[in-house]
Amino acid sequence: MSRPSLFSQAGGIGVSVDRVTCDLQTCAMLELAGVDVTVSGLKILDGVSMKVPAGSITGLIGPNGAGKTTAFNVVSGFVRADSGMITFKGKSINHVKTHQLAKLGIARTLQAVGLFPTLTVLENVMLGATSRNKAGILSDALALPWVDKEQRVIREKSVEILRRFALDGVMDAMPGELPYPTQKKVALARALVSEPDLLLLDEPAGGVGAEEIRELSALLQQLTPECTVLLVEHHMELVMEVCDLIWVLDAGKIIASGTPAQIRSNQDVLAAYLGEAEVP
Structure with a gap:
């Protein structure tokens, strides 16, 4: 299937690209192999093995308490696996620190929006680009000559993605002044501004209405194949609509995988x- 890409080389939406660029079960951007996590004597993940194919939108679903967010936290470095291997582009990331993920090309959104309340919308989004950028606190302090140029580029990229999200009218607003669905769009824009290779989305449709979910569905389908997406979501209609491959967790174990x-x-x-929402 061909869809317009948000990250096209032409610099904007409108260039048609193929969604999935490799076999769903073999060509992995991200892979978990035999991952175990135990917390306070309770096994949260039990031998979890799964692949996220490059260029795909892959869903991770399951009942409440299945271990989905823990799986995300293991990939993100918030939780350490007791055993097993996590690989990204064929290299282990078991011991990678959370703050190092952006430089590797991994971005994540949280269930809570996680925006900085004292920064404007534009400043929040710029932080997403800065995290993958070589300019940092030391360079700013030293006023190195390339810093100003890079900050201009970051600002331009941030303004552009806010325009694509129809958020350019609130660039100077503080997050707390915006409705919750708009805050979630800002958080997604911040994750995408660095043009990550892998985007981890934790409940992006949580707390938003039907119209926002339709917009989210259209956006997600514009991201691939340049950006691979791993999606944890309770909104089953969204999962079934956008995902190429779905993995199902129950009580910490993978019980199924396949197409919608x-x-x-x-x-x-x-x-x-x-006893929960029916699988549509």
Whole structure:
């Protein structure tokens, strides 16, 4: 399937590209192999193995308490795996620090928006680009000659992505002045401004309305194949609409994987969701 890409070489939405560039089960941008996590004697992840194919939108779903956010936290470095391997582009990231992820090309959003309340919308988004940029506190303090130029480039990129998100009218606003769905769009813009290779989205549709979910669906389908997406989401209609591959966690174990059509008819998945929202 061909879709317009947000990260096209032409510099904007409108260039048609193929969504998935490799086989769903073999060509992995991110891979977890036999990952175990135990907290206070409770096994949260139990031998979790899964792949996120390069150029795909991959979903990670499961009932409440299944371990989805813990899996994200292991990839992000917030939680250390007791055993197993996490690889990104074929290299281990088991011991990578959280602040190093951006330089590797990994960005993440949180269930809570995580915006800095004392910074404007534009400044918040600029931080997303700065995290993958070589300009830092020391360079700013030394007033190195390339810093001003890089900051101008970061500002231009941030303004451009805010325009694409129809947020240019609130660039100078403080996050607390904006409705919650708009804050979530700002958080997503901040994650995308660095043009990550892998984007981890934790409940991006949480707390937003039907119109915002439709906008989110359209946006996600414009990101690939340049940006690979791993999506944790309870909104099943969104997952089934945008994902190429879905992994299902239940009680810390992977119980199924496949295309949306395969997951809809999987009896183990249906059993895991009994008593919760039905898998559409």
